[in-house]
Amino acid sequence: MDAQKSPLVLIRERIAAAARAAGRDPACVKLVAVSKQQPAGAVEAVWAEGQRVFGENRVQEAMARWSDRRSAQNFGQTGADFELRLIGPLQTNKAREAVAFFDAIDSVDREKLAVILAEEVQKHGHSPEFLIQVNTGEEPQKAGVLPADADSFIRSCRGTYGLTVAGLMCIPPAGEEPAMHFALLAKIAARNGLTELSMGMSGDFEAAIRFGATMVRVGSAVFGER
Ligand SMILES: *Cc1c(COP(=O)(O)O)cnc(C)c1O
Numbered sequence: 219m220d221a222q223k224s225p226l227v228l229i230r231e232r233i234a235a236a237a238r239a240a241g242r243d244p245a246c247v248k249l250v251a252v253s254k255q256q257p258a259g260a261v262e263a264v265w266a267e268g269q270r271v272f273g274e275n276r277v278q279e280a281m282a283r284w285s286d287r288r289s290a291q292n293f294g295q296t297g298a299d300f301e302l303r304l305i306g307p308l309q310t311n312k313a314r315e316a317v318a319f320f321d322a323i324d325s326v327d328r329e330k331l332a333v334i335l336a337e338e339v340q341k342h343g344h345s346p347e348f349l350i351q352v353n354t355g356e357e358p359q360k361a362g363v364l365p366a367d368a369d370s371f372i373r374s375c376r377g378t379y380g381l382t383v384a385g386l387m388c389i390p391p392a393g394e395e396p397a398m399h400f401a402l403l404a405k406i407a408a409r410n411g412l413t414e415l416s417m418g419m420s421g422d423f424e425a426a427i428r429f430g431a432t433m434v435r436v437g438s439a440v441f442g443e444r
Contacts, residue, residue, distance in 0.1 A: 226251070226267050226440050233434060236427040247427055250303055250416070252437030254279065255444040264440060270299045273324075273435050275306025277316050288319065305387070305416075305435055307361040310334045317342050324349040324387045324416050326375065327362050336379040347384045349416055350375060352406060354399040355391035362388065365402060372410045385414025385432070396422045400429035 223231075234244035250273040253261045261272075261283070274280035280302065290296040303322040310331055316323055317338040326332060326348050339345045350372055353362030363371045368386075375381045386407045390399035400417050407415055418426025420439035427434065438444060 224263075224267060225442070226264055226269060229436055229440055232424060233427065236424040240428045242427070242430075246432060248433045249440075250305070250433050250435045251440050252305065252419075252435050253283065253441065254306070254437065256437070256441045258283070260441045269440075270297065271301040271303070273303045273305040273437075275304070277304065277308070277312045277319070280304065281315065281319060284319075314338050314341075317346060320346050322347040322349065322384075325351045325361060326381070326383075327351045327353075329371070329374070332371075332375050332379045332381060336381055339381070345382050347414075348375070348381050349385050349387045349414060350383060351387045351389075352403055354388045354402050355394065357391055360389065360391075365406065368406050369410060372406075372412070383412065385412045385416065387416035389419075390417075390422070397425055397429065400426050400431070404430045 230249060233247050233249060237244040237247050248271060250271050251264055251269050252273040254275045284302055287296050287300060291300055301321045303324055304316055304320045305324045307325055308316055308323060308331060313331065313334045317335060323346050326335065327350065351362040352368050353360050353364055356364055372383060375383050386403050388399055388403045390396040403417055404415055414432050415430050416433040416435060417431045418434040420436050423434035423436055
């Protein structure tokens, strides 16, 4: 039987099982299918299976792949449930396009970017959902605000810049036990009254769900290796 199930169906089943094992409602964990660098055919197959929430890590690549569906959506041919999330680092010179194109920007991580996003939201008259990325492993090469600076950055994003911050995102260091990073992210979110937690990828989404992930970002396990 299992041999006939697609990778997407198997991942959805594992998400639901992990949620139930943690005493959580499976409907409270959203699958973000990370389509970056995947061939069009693989993305089409997953779309045909009904997946509607996708993550991309580059603005330009996302626009090339999704522009047609975005405009079809504007004209009512594609459902309102189609959701596109930017999960990669955002350069300030792409902020305008990102605000106009994405439903959510999950990688807000510095004052300069927050200022420009706030300006673009004003001009655009419409706001995506924002998540703040936290560099839980304090890795110098990785994007994200440091854990020690997270509370004040969250406060200024909401207060000073008026961004609609829904939650937090993290990418634990490769090769490290992710559990303590997930726990830290959940703790920072809780003390700031934030409900969305984007954490967990192909290799560790079940652990992330145990620690309260409300979104898991799964690429290769859904589409195949990049
Ligand atoms: C690529 C990527 C993912 C997906 O990684 P997989 O290991 O393929 O599941 C998740 N989150 C971010 C931020 C990524 O860049």
